[in-house]
Amino acid sequence: MNLGHDALVRPGLGQRSWQQKSNLGWLFCTACTTLLLSIPIITVLYSILLPRSEVWLHLRSTVLPDYILNSFVLAAGVCLGTCLLGITTAWLCSTCSFPGRRLFSWALLLPLAFPPYIIAYTYTGMLDFAGPVQTSIRNFFGWEYGDYWFPEIRSIGGAIVMISLVLYPYVYLLVRTAFSEQSASLREASHTLGTGVYKTFFTIILPLARPAIVAGLTLVVMETLADYGTVHYFSVPTFTTGIFRTWFGLGDRIAATQLASILLLCVFAVLLAERYSRKTVRYQNPTKTQKFRYYPLSTTKAILATGICCIPIFLGFIIPAFQLSIWAMHTASEMINMSFLVLIYNTVLLAVMVTMTVVIAATLLAYGKRVSTHFSIPYAVNLSATGYAVPGIIIAVGVLLPFAWLDNTLDTWLQQKFGISSGLILTGTLASLVFAHVVRFMAIGLNSVDASLAKIHRSIDDAAQLLGHKTFDRFASIHLPMIRSGIFTAALLVFVEVIKELPATLVLRPFDFNTLAVRTYELASDERLADAACSALLIVVISILPILVLNRSIAQAGVLHGSQA
């Protein structure tokens, strides 16, 4: 372990200024990108400074406490749910030997392909009071309403289960990676000293995986807080639904943005608390010295392990996918036509453009953070990655306002100067849509790239620097090849997210530009679940591919992201 590494490499004053000079170009780019990406977030945060309206007072005295409580319960519940599902399965798949382990290790990622709102629609269609399951029960036993108890799917509990079922793969993926990177010698030493499997797990394995768990949970919490589709469909009043209601119902966009900025501040608080709590602890794994042996399981335990891994796959993927397929078969002949192909094309086009931009920007920022010596850069970079926790619709407003302002200002200037009009160059184009997505999903890209960069020891940078390599050279010849798989992971995760994104697309898209998510939403929100099934299913299918590639690349590369996020 490299204890004391900090003291050795912290540059002295003279060295710092020399280093800074050589990084100047890079830092400039980082600062500019950060600034650009932060525009929407700053636009949102700025609203806090605006005067509180009458609507705000009304909110505070009536529904705000409910919003806070429900959002908190939801986030906490989803954390618990994703930990339970994610960590258990990660531990089984990375340390135990049981039938189907290899199959499970990738199949457990499949639920990630389901956007939360689609799984919510699907389960509601099945489990609702008037749905087929309860109707069959009533018909079979001759019961009526009130004669029996059945869990209410459209409740906060239901929302927690739905969101947990599709978000646990984040925890699973990062934690599994962390577990399999842990040195076997630690575990064996523990066993040699007479500690049992479970105690070893709770005292050594789990604490060592803490950064990965936290990284996974951070993504989960941010995504949960930003979720609108599920909570809206279930009528659970949370911050996000409150934001919509304040804007649309009460007609007060500013109060809505103020709500959003409170949400943002909460996320900042969580991020800072997390950062602070592990400030003093450094997590570095000793190099793997020996091949790890999987724990052999007795027959009963092996069956149990198989069963445990089956639960989330069945609930989070197979059952809803099966239901969607049944619906899709009924409606496919009507729904699949030329315009459906255009939907696919648009969706993929948008996803590719966003993915490329995020990957480039994330790499730039992550590396900028690494080479920066100014204290503000890491904060600025982190600020630009908070968009993930902001509901897409608020990001959309954060993009729309400054872009439209820019367009109109440019136009006025051109009119005065040349008497010509530029019209709207950015607003209502694919550019602003791509930008909004980049802001929204920067966190995913940055987390992955950052984590893989963090695994490269600083001494390598220092050595290269001493040998006279400039910042860019060091990056291109040393870091880039080493973080390739991290970048790849980032690209795939972002791609999947863009395919699923809805609210920002709705607001910002150009004329006649529909995506699969938009189509699904329009049909499903009109209670035409069966008609929505084709596009919903396709979102899932398109998302599966990158997920499978992702799993494969992780399994092969060995260089894994996430353990130090």
Place this chain on the structure above:
Amino acid sequence: MNIQCLHKLQLGLALCACLSGSLLNAAEVNVYSARKEGLIKPLLQKFEEQTGTPVNLITGKADTLLQRIISEGVHSPADVLITIDAGRLYRAQQANVLQPIESAVLTNSVPKQYRDPNGYWFGLSVRARPIMYDLNRVRPEDLSTYERLGHPVWQKKICIRSSDNIYNQSLVASMLAHLGKESTLAWAKGLVDNFARPPQGGDRDQIRAVAAGQCDVAVANSYYLGKMLASKDPAQREAAEKVRIFWPNQENRGVHVNISGGAVTRFSKNKAHAIALLEFLVSDAAQQWYAETNFEYPVKPAIPASEILSTWGKFKADSLNLHLLGELNAKAVMIMDHAKWK
């Protein structure tokens, strides 16, 4: 940057400007629609066929579309804004992004109460929000008014969707306009006490819940029942057949109605075509299409309602001026918040 470089930049910008400017000026109509694509596109296509004017469409929630028009300002490409309630049109008018239009066709086709007095917006179809009840468990004689639904006799018997929904917000706004704040709040509290379950789902869900016996009455837009009756899904048809419509408040103000409507934006570049599109949307053929496809009531009195709709009989509609619904929308939401209507 030297002067030459600056000139080049300016020239480039000017070129961009010309390009984008010329793109915008082509004779076409750009529609921002809160009506979902499936319920507007077919009509727009017919308009394109008839007139040869291309129509471009974006759909979305009315308020976000409105925000987009406001932000885009003078250069907004939007020519026509279509919403599914009068309140949003009122909001757009208040935001000063609409322009009044004079069209004899529109004024003659759309009855007075379904259009703005100054010609800022026009109703395109009428949507009623009656009470629906279970055929076997409820005697229609026991039903009378919306107000009565707040009475304890209906305890645990009512299904209605969340107060996030614009149809409910408009309903409460209409109550506010007629009854005033105190009575409306008292009514809303009574209604909330009578809920059979926490509000959830859409209007079809409420109808299904009545059919399944979870509640005895629901409040839902009538066209949802029409769509369910005409559905290809036998389960939906079966549920819908167990449910009947009751037109409330026939002795006094009439049943609560709203419109889907359209308006021409203030900075429309193609005003003439935009007006032509609105006129097309109130033409007999288009009105018939609304009635047949979406089971809404045509805004034009002369056009007969669809077959299913005629079986529900005629009703007296609330003649409240619809812009009041927009004006009172925020107050209605606050009342629902106070009544703890989720």
